[in-house]
Amino acid sequence: MNILILGSGGREHTFAYKISQSPKCDKLFVAPGNAGTAKIANNIALKVTDFEAVKALVLRENIEMLVVGPEDPLVLGIQDFFAEDEALKNVAVIGPSKRGALLEGSKERAKEFMAMNNIPTAAYQSFTKKSLDAGKRFLESLQPPYVLKADGLAAGKGVLILKDLEEAKTELENMLAHEKFGEASATVVIEEFLDGIELSVFVLTDGKNYITLPTAKDYKRIGEGDTGLNTGGMGAISPVPFVDADLMRKIENRIIKPTIDGLKRDKITYQGFVFIGLIKVGEDPFVIEYNVRMGDPETEVVLPRIESDLVEIFEKVSEGKLNEVKLQLKAESAATVMLVSGGYPEAYEKGKEITGFENVEDSIVFHAGTSEENGKIKTSGGRVLAITSFGNDFEQALKKSYLNADKLHFDKMYFRKDLGFDLS
Numbered sequence: 001m002n003i004l005i006l007g008s009g010g011r012e013h014t015f016a017y018k019i020s021q022s023p024k025c026d027k028l029f030v031a032p033g034n035a036g037t038a039k040i041a042n043n044i045a046l047k048v049t050d051f052e053a054v055k056a057l058v059l060r061e062n063i064e065m066l067v068v069g070p071e072d073p074l075v076l077g078i079q080d081f082f083a084e085d086e087a088l089k090n091v092a093v094i095g096p097s098k099r100g101a102l103l104e105g106s107k108e109r110a111k112e113f114m115a116m117n118n119i120p121t122a123a124y125q126s127f128t129k130k131s132l133d134a135g136k137r138f139l140e141s142l143q144p145p146y147v148l149k150a151d152g153l154a155a156g157k158g159v160l161i162l163k164d165l166e167e168a169k170t171e172l173e174n175m176l177a178h179e180k181f182g183e184a185s186a187t188v189v190i191e192e193f194l195d196g197i198e199l200s201v202f203v204l205t206d207g208k209n210y211i212t213l214p215t216a217k218d219y220k221r222i223g224e225g226d227t228g229l230n231t232g233g234m235g236a237i238s239p240v241p242f243v244d245a246d247l248m249r250k251i252e253n254r255i256i257k258p259t260i261d262g263l264k265r266d267k268i269t270y271q272g273f274v275f276i277g278l279i280k281v282g283e284d285p286f287v288i289e290y291n292v293r294m295g296d297p298e299t300e301v302v303l304p305r306i307e308s309d310l311v312e313i314f315e316k317v318s319e320g321k322l323n324e325v326k327l328q329l330k331a332e333s334a335a336t337v338m339l340v341s342g343g344y345p346e347a348y349e350k351g352k353e354i355t356g357f358e359n360v361e362d363s364i365v366f367h368a369g370t371s372e373e374n375g376k377i378k379t380s381g382g383r384v385l386a387i388t389s390f391g392n393d394f395e396q397a398l399k400k401s402y403l404n405a406d407k408l409h410f411d412k413m414y415f416r417k418d419l420g421f422d423l424s
Contacts, residue, residue, distance in 0.1 A: 205270055
């Protein structure tokens, strides 16, 4: 079959890498893609939220399956757009409906869903511009640090964790009254701070059945020792060493099953990924957030560990027969190191030539922010390349990724050298 992947980052290159290996895939398209996807698929320049352009491509190329990488088209309702169009309704869409995507599109909705389904999460309240004073009083009732979350999508920048009460009040006002994050912060969720260690669990569901994918842990902060500004992710490891059978059982029974049951009860069309951001507090898991697609760079450590045919799995998702899938996984651990542009996550330069690809051994290089100009690969984003390696444990895998990171070069290239520091 002909398959289209929407997106342009490391996540989409990883999907293309796995899907291109399937004998069921005839032609593979990535829109808009990057310099890495161009080597294994057909890149098509279009905007992922331009549904009419996506439709024209699907009809022109007889595409039978659409895999949606980023959250924006899902939150805007691309699944519904396909389901309601006579010419598109038979295309298998891997991604939830607009209602399902609200789990990521609205922090308030996600919190309400967790409360309705008794899913453990931090205590919270929501506030708008009209209830700003009540929000400040609620902050006074909490112990620091204070967690403020813009309700809508804010490109990963809408969460603030602040230690000072007066600063928290000022930032709440900036978000609600001065539109710090635009429409995304018209509503702000304030929640109690949970102290623990974070991890991510990924679930693929057809709306009634589900399979749990490998766990992963990513590193968000730009600086070593988890310091500095938040980024889209500086690297990841899988599986997470501290997740034993007992913790996994708690996650399954208290979080995954109630989440899928809640979607079913609410009659929400959901054929795609549920990314559950968790925090382990003591011996118990709590949900920090839901995402309605795979994470990045977690995708780069999770998907390469799957030995099963991904297209076959996606077919079962679209047919509502995911219960027939027996997931085959590599026993080895995987580790991904992200190479980023100097200055990221703030201002950075683009168009820097990348060299050294031919020297990489025993690792997979996934492109995130790259483009090709006159046969040369150049940087085109903040997060540029993701290097994934396998090993008997995450430390061995990381060692390989670091060895190969040193073989690649572009001006002002930066990567964290301490991934996994909190796991030893």
